[in-house]
Amino acid sequence: MGKIDEAIEIIAALGYPRTQQNERSGLTLLALVQLKEEGSWQTLSEPLLGVRAILDYCRNDYNKPYAENSRESFRKETLHQFVSGGLALQNPDKPSRPPNSPQWNYQIAPDAKQLLLTYKTPAWDEALAAYLSQIGSLAEKYKAHRDLAMIPCRLPDGSLFEMSPGGHSELIRDIIQEFAPRFAPGAQVLYLGDTGNKGVVMDLAALELLGAPLHERGKMPDAILYAKDKDWLYLVESVTSVGPVDGKRHAELSYLFRNVSAGLVFVTAFPNRQIMARFLPVIAWETEVWCADNPTHLIHFNGDRFMGPH
Incomplete structure (x- = not known):
């Protein structure tokens, strides 16, 4: 199984609907943790990425060139859901950043990164169960953090x-x-x-x-x-x-x-x-x-x- 399929498997395990269980969302998750095909789930990064950087990652590291007009699909049909579900954060460096700012960015949530580090290890099932038991409170915590900037x-x-x-x-x-x-x-x-x-x-x-x-x-x-x-x-x-x-x-x-x-x-x-x-x-x-x-x-x-x- 390749990294894109593994990412989709994780997205499904986290309970996201089938509309998010696709290549676009899998690649977005891989970009958020900077995981290449030959990389390991036990070695992940957490950069701040804009949609443009995510598209570049898809093209350069997975040979998946998405058209420029697909930016809104990444934003509205994947990243928005990741943020709402607590899987990703938006503008953690500056929550007050206006929506039309060219510096608008996303980052893997710390709790989600800790979970992903256990994927393909014996600790995965237990870590997943623990994560899912608190994901509601996590999503509310991150939402409250965003609302403070409104x-x-x-x-x-x-x-x-x-x-x-x-x-x-x-x-x-x-x-x-x-x-x-x-x-x-x-x-x-x-x-x-x-x-x-x-x-x-x-x-x-x-x-x-x-x-x-x-x-x-x-x-x-x-x-x-x-x-x-x-x-x-x-x-x-x-x-x-x-x-x-x-x-x-x-x-x-x-x-x-x-x-x-x-x-x-x-x-x-x-x-x-x-x-x-x-x-x-x-x-x-x-x-x-x-x-x-x-x-x-x-x-x-x-x-x-x-x-x-x-």
Whole structure:
């Protein structure tokens, strides 16, 4: 039996469903422990690997060249399940790493590595039984560790939700908890985007009533707030590296929300003025700029009046 088949046998013994008992998952496990065909299960490594590195391992060490578009299959159909089951960890070096980071990585879980070291030895059966008896608690332990890095945000109605870790989510939280009470008091949160879970908050009924688009998530701003007393709809972009309301984005949002009856207020939010300074030359007129490090102030990029629809 070759190493790929042995890895699949281990995956099956750990109770993963048949959809994970395949070559892709077997190779992923072998990559996580850096085990080559001529190697031994008693000599394993535990590197931090991104999906690209795992694909390279499949090609270079097992002559299994996977196409570039298979990255999502490795991520969503193998690694996600390995992480959920406690077999692998994601970003153990930095749990707060944002989902779109090129440094996103995976590592074999310490308990799983200790189990794998007993494979093909007399200690395997006993070690496997002990591992399986505690795998539920292990998975919960690792999940709790991941959850600690999530960004909590409290909505105006008092409800709490969590977003993926990272500066982008932190800024969205500040928009809701710092910008909204000051410059959109009493406004209802109709939409919040999140890099790890697009559309964390989406009030479809309210958006439809206002004539806002419902099926354009990829084009939506990061936050949409509605102030009923003024009949203003705030379209807010959270900018930590890219994506301010420049002339092009202003035109896109204006067209996307062309059927909205409420007045449109365009806002670009930055973490601080240092980041804002990089984008000042492209900020569109008739828009607003807010910085989280100076939450009580607003910059008006317009000439005829202060904040409001134009």
